């Protein structure tokens with residue numbers, strides 16, 4: 001019977017990765033997606049940029065918008081200090097179900113809270129629900145047309161502070177032009193492109209990094 005791509009990704013992890021070993025989970029997904037079927041994980045090239053930003057920021061609080069199968073969730077969670085609070089939001093319950101199992105296979109279920117639902121519904125509730133004042137790092141990788149509205153919503157909800165770092169995937173492909181326009185023209189943001197390629201392809205892509213300077 002029909003097995004979904006996300007289920008095939010999960011099976012590849014359970015078959016080829018070692019329980020409790022995040023790096024083997026990442027390697028298993030990258031091998032599957034480069035050798036078998038393309039999927040919209042951030043991938044290893046952009047993943048290394050993500051790793052360097054996480055290590056540099058060394059965040060106590062992290063928000064990920066768009067969990068998908070949990071690939072970037074595992075990369076981030078494996079680099080966080082023990083006291084860190086990491087929330088990842090996923091709208092699609094089928095993706096969330098796979099991501100929970102991928103995160104558990106990596107042994108990182110205690111490092112991250114996966115919350116199902118719409119980012120626009122959850123962002124206003126984060127302070128009181130999770131006892132978080134502001135985020136040191138936000139990774140945007142969900143619906144590209146929600147990057148701008150959710151960034152404005154995070155500002156309005158007081159979830160961003162001087163020094164907060166926003167890292168956005170796919171600002172070229174599929175693209176988030178209104179978001180890029182907003183942050184580039186706003187005096188509140190200092191921004192930086194990391195040149196890279198669309199996951200598992202040679203297509204040009206950028207991870208768009210920016211710090212809030214206030």
Ligand SMILES: Cn1cnc(CNC(=O)c2cc(-c3ccc(F)cc3)cc(O)c2O)c1
Pocket residue numbers: 040041042066068092141142143144169170173174198199
């Ligand atoms: C349904 N859905 C649930 N989450 C999302 C948000 N993610 C994306 O849309 C997304 C899309 C692509 C992509 C797709 C087709 C293509 F030809 C080129 C690129 C790459 C990514 O890295 C992404 O994050 C969409």
Ligand SMILES: [Mg+2]
Pocket residue numbers: 040041042141169170
């Ligand atoms: Mg992406």
